[in-house]
Structures are given as structure tokens and as C-alpha cells.
Amino acid sequence: xxxxxxxxxxxxxxxxxxxxxxxxxxxxxxxxxxxxxxxxxxxxxxxxxxxxxxxxxxxxxxxxxxxxxxxxxxxxxxxxxxxxxxxxxxxxxxxxxxxxxxxxxxxxxxxxx
Amino acid sequence: xxxxxxxxxxxxxxxxxxxxxxxxxxxxxxxxxxxxxxxxxxxxxxxxxxxxxxxxxxxxxxxxxxxxxxxxxxxxxxxxxxxxxxxxxxxxxxxxxxxxxxxxxxxxxxxxxxx
Numbered sequence: 001x002x003x004x005x006x007x008x009x010x011x012x013x014x015x016x017x018x019x020x021x022x023x024x025x026x027x028x029x030x031x032x033x034x035x036x037x038x039x040x041x042x043x044x045x046x047x048x049x050x051x052x053x054x055x056x057x058x059x060x061x062x063x064x065x066x067x068x069x070x071x072x073x074x075x076x077x078x079x080x081x082x083x084x085x086x087x088x089x090x091x092x093x094x095x096x097x098x099x100x101x102x103x104x105x106x107x108x109x110x111x112x113x
Numbered sequence: 114x115x116x117x118x119x120x121x122x123x124x125x126x127x128x129x130x131x132x133x134x135x136x137x138x139x140x141x142x143x144x145x146x147x148x149x150x151x152x153x154x155x156x157x158x159x160x161x162x163x164x165x166x167x168x169x170x171x172x173x174x175x176x177x178x179x180x181x182x183x184x185x186x187x188x189x190x191x192x193x194x195x196x197x198x199x200x201x202x203x204x205x206x207x208x209x210x211x212x213x214x215x216x217x218x219x220x221x222x223x224x225x226x227x228x
Contacts, residue, residue, distance in 0.1 A: 004155075033214045044117070045156075045204070045219040052214055091155050095213050098169060100146065101206075103155030 002027045004094050006104035013082045014112050020067075021077045021107045023092030032096040034068065036077045039106075040088040048090070051075065079109075087111045117220035119205050125226045126195055133191045134223045138207030145188050146217065147180055148204040149173065156204055162188060163210060195227045 003026045013019035025034070036048040051059045051068050058066050063083075067076045079086055092104040118137040126132050138145050143164050148156035159178070160170045164185035174180075177195075182188040192199055202224050206217040 006155075037219075042221075044221045045206075047216045050214060050216070093155075099144070099210075099213060100158045100161055100169065101148075101156075101217060102158065105153070105155050 002029070002032075002094055002096055002102050004092055004102050004104040006092055006107050008107045009105070010108045010110070012110045012112060013079070013086075015082055015084060017082055018078060018080045019082055019109065021079075021090050021092075021109065023075045023077070023104055025073050025075065025092070025094050027073070027094065027096060029096045032094060034066075034075045035093040035095065035101070036064070036066070036075075037091045037093055037103075038086075038088045039091065045091070049077065082111050084111050084113060117205055117207055117218050119203075119220035119223050121223055122221060123224045123226075125228060128195055128197060128227055130195055131191065131193045132195060132225065133189055134203055134205075134225075136188045136190070136205030136207075136220060138187070138205070139209075139218055142207035142209050142218070143185065144208045144210045144217075145182055146206040146208075147188070147190050148206065150202040150204055150222070151200075159190075159203075192225075195225075197227045200225055200227045 032053045034051045037045045039045045049061045063080045089106045093101045120135045146161045147159040150156045162182040177193045180190045202222045204222045206219045208217040
């Protein structure tokens, strides 16, 4: 069975600084997709960034980028130039052959002004 | 389209009562997912539909839980004989298949409190 682990329950960053959220996963599949979702307080989850396992190039979306290390089964999220609106719970998620998303336990990110 | 809609947003029920939640996915999204999220945890998969067919159910979905998606449009999740352990946020998501890299759009969830 696939598992997703986020070892940082909480993180804090100063506004305009950079923060990296960690995620590791375990799978025996070779074809899968990885996602980072953001869940602001009392609001729905939204997709931040996605990575296809067969692509070696790390995905980037504006201030958000990932460091995908397939051999190490690591998928970290880097947020550059942090903004107050980035404060939220961040979930790492895996989707393999079964189509369902498997989530980690989340990292609560606080942004200090 | 206003996104994935869930109703009600909040539900308080007494233990032993039945509850039903509704999810309206984004139009033309053929896949619909139900997740359960408890405090401090990530969403846990419950079940998923492709059109009207229920393709997978988690072992978390005991026989007190049933989900339907008639005609492949909206979906309902019913919990019979609710227990305090059922208290959680129930999330619905939809996506456009068949590719697995497509974005899943989530609703705001239904928060269930069993007293």
C-alpha cells in the first residue's frame, strides 16, 4: 500500500522569506503523480502544484516549486517570497494506479509579518 | 460554474440518527470522490465514482455508510446509526478523467458533529 509522510506538523516563515515543506512517500509503482494542496482556514482545498513521476524536471508555479527526488521518494515544496496569504495547511498527496488521492497528515504553515 | 458544492455545511445530530450529505460536482466532471478528514489529519479516502459506477470503496466505509451517484451527476453519502466516532469533516471532490494528473477540485466540506 502507498503511504505519504509529512514529518513537519508546523512550520513558520517570515514574510518575504523562503520556506521548504517536506514530504516522503512509499510506493512500488513506477507511474504516479504527486501533488501539493493548500487548505486555508475554513476554506476548500486547492491545488498548488503537481509533478508527474516520469518527468525529471521539477515543477514550478510562480513562487512555488518542488524538489522531486524519485529514488529517495522525496517531494518537497519550496515557497519563495512568502506572503501572508500563504498561511494555511499544506498537504502532500499521491495518486497512482487506483486513481484515489492519498494524503499526508499535513503541515500547518504560519507566516509572520 | 461555481465549483464543487456540498450541502449542508454543518450538521449536528444525535447518536443513532441517520444523516445524508449531498455533493454537486463541477459540471461534466465524470469522477467524484468522498473523503473524511478528522482534526489534525489529512483527508482519508472513502469512495469514488466514475460516472454512476462506484469503482472503489475504502475499508473505512463500514456497512453503515452508503454512497450513491444516480445518473452520474450529484452524489449522496448516507451514514446510518451515527456514532461519535463519525464526527469529522466530509469532503467531496470531482475531476475530469481519464488522466490521473488532472486536478481534483474540492468542496468546502460538511462538518458532522455527533452528540
